[in-house]
Amino acid sequence: MLNYQLDKTFAALADPTRRVIVDRLVQGPASVSELAKPLPMSLPAAMLHLKVLEESGLVTSEKVGRVRTCRIDAKVLSQAEQWVGERRQMWERSLDRLGAYLDQTKPEDQP
Amino acid sequence: MLNYQLDKTFAALADPTRRVIVDRLVQGPASVSELAKPLPMSLPAAMLHLKVLEESGLVTSEKVGRVRTCRIDAKVLSQAEQWVGERRQMWERSLDRLGAYLDQTKPEDQP
């Protein structure tokens, strides 16, 4: 059950520069140069990061005149959150089952 | 505010092979060869994936005799979930504020 979407989403989030861009975009939409300004790199480099974010679906953009406006797409963000959350929950349930099993098989150990 | 931990966690989760390993480990601990068996690659390749998971903190392991047993560490999983969740929430709040603003400035547009 391969999920290429998650590959791209997690890979996009693995880079600190791209997380800074996401941090900015969750406050609201922004232009390319507005996003690039605080970053310690050239504009083309910043655009490559934006491209990665767009290809992951985390960010969409639209060009009007000479300005491209970028915004977050929460659906993809939610998918990633859900994948991690499900696994965390499964692991916690495993631990619960183990606890219950130990309580049941060795109740005499409890004071 | 750089966070190397998140770099490593998201990078680890970006690979489908490593997500398969995580999927297995949330069911409970497993040995290296048990984890490698279903994977379409050599054992050394699988071990490299395990190394990435360990360096991210998502997985810990302990060797007893000749068997290394691996298990999930939920703390790191939770951190990743939390990062994504916070951003999703911030973006939703931004949308809410925009909605409230529009309602306030153009109430006459509502039928």
Added chain:
DNA sequence: AAAATACTTAAGCAAGTCCTTGACAATTTG
């Protein structure tokens, strides 16, 4: 002790990532 099991290390290679500089649109603004 010999053989099987479980893991580890090393060398090497193809492909991908992240950044640079330089040149080049396309669209306002003066």
Added chain:
DNA sequence: CAAATTGTCAAGGACTTGCTTAAGTATTTT
């Protein structure tokens, strides 16, 4: 129209990733 603004494309270089095979080591098992 000329100049400034905003974004894009292309070539290339340093580095990392994900795999391979071959050759170990350490620990049971027979």
